[in-house]
Amino acid sequence: MEYGFVLPRGDARTAAETAALAERAGWDAFFVWEPVWGVDAWVSLTAAAMCTERIRLGTMLTPLSRMRPWKLASETATLDNLCGGRVILAVGLGALDTGFAEFGEATDRKTRAELLDEGLAILTGLWAGQPFSFQGVHYTVQPTGFMPPPPPVQRPRIPIWVVGAWGRPKSMARALRYDGLLPHVADLTPALVEQMRTAADADRDPSARPYDIVVEDVTPGDDPAAAAAKVRPYADAGATWWIESPWDYGDDHHKVLERVRAGPPTV
Numbered sequence: 001m002e003y004g005f006v007l008p009r010g011d012a013r014t015a016a017e018t019a020a021l022a023e024r025a026g027w028d029a030f031f032v033w034e035p036v037w038g039v040d041a042w043v044s045l046t047a048a049a050m051c052t053e054r055i056r057l058g059t060m061l062t063p064l065s066r067m068r069p070w071k072l073a074s075e076t077a078t079l080d081n082l083c084g085g086r087v088i089l090a091v092g093l094g095a096l097d098t099g100f101a102e103f104g105e106a107t108d109r110k111t112r113a114e115l116l117d118e119g120l121a122i123l124t125g126l127w128a129g130q131p132f133s134f135q136g137v138h139y140t141v142q143p144t145g146f147m148p149p150p151p152p153v154q155r156p157r158i159p160i161w162v163v164g165a166w167g168r169p170k171s172m173a174r175a176l177r178y179d180g181l182l183p184h185v186a187d188l189t190p191a192l193v194e195q196m197r198t199a200a201d202a203d204r205d206p207s208a209r210p211y212d213i214v215v216e217d218v219t220p221g222d223d224p225a226a227a228a229a230k231v232r233p234y235a236d237a238g239a240t241w242w243i244e245s246p247w248d249y250g251d252d253h254h255k256v257l258e259r260v261r262a263g264p265p266t267v
Helices: 012-025 041-050 069-083 109-128 169-176 190-203 224-237 253-262
Strands: 002-007 029-032 056-059 087-092 160-165 180-184 212-217 241-244
Touching: 002 012, 002 253, 012 029, 012 041, 012 253, 029 041, 029 087, 029 241, 041 056, 041 069, 069 087, 069 109, 087 109, 087 180, 109 160, 109 169, 160 169, 169 180, 169 190, 180 190, 190 212, 190 224, 212 224, 224 241
Parallel strands: 002 029, 002 241, 029 056, 056 087, 087 160, 160 180, 180 212, 212 241
Antiparallel strands: none
16 A cells, blocks of 8 residues: 545645655655646646655646646656656546636536547557547647657556546446546445455456555544554555545645644555
């Protein structure tokens, strides 16, 4: 089991300082969220990259359905080169109440799913290098030789975690095509994680990289035994990442720092 921490709120300087603290405290990854309009996730992660050496850096999560995939391909590859191959990209449809309608983004679920699928195909295709072309319902891409950027450091690609709605075959099939599952379920239990692990192991090529199953929740930083007791059943069931997600902390950055400083809930 590896352990990440999500910064619930803060600017790029706050992200950099918190990521550096998280690295010193033993966390394996540091995440920021990517809003429709707000503090830019990739600027924040770039600032964090300049203050860290080991910790993985990523989003939790990127709503790819509302983004230009070639722009995201540029940002992620650039950051992966800057930080020496430490980027994780988490993607999903995104939460509609974060400003989709207000800024004229697509809100229809079927359309957003199509945009997500096409966006992932373009993203991974551009990472692989030129020549690359794509023809879809929403996007058309032709090969270009105009100053193509260097590919990501990580091979075969930057790890992509995808939201998968448990019980929805199309959603789960999408997640299993990539590198990790962010389960979307009303009540995630270790028993469900075990079912997800079984499904993932049965579906994937044994020669592929190990498949991640990601659990998001909170643990008490002042009670290591209780924290470990909460995490252990998920680890035993086959989860590979625990993401400490203190969204309820809001603007209480002192509380955020206390939890980061206490370190991950290792088992």
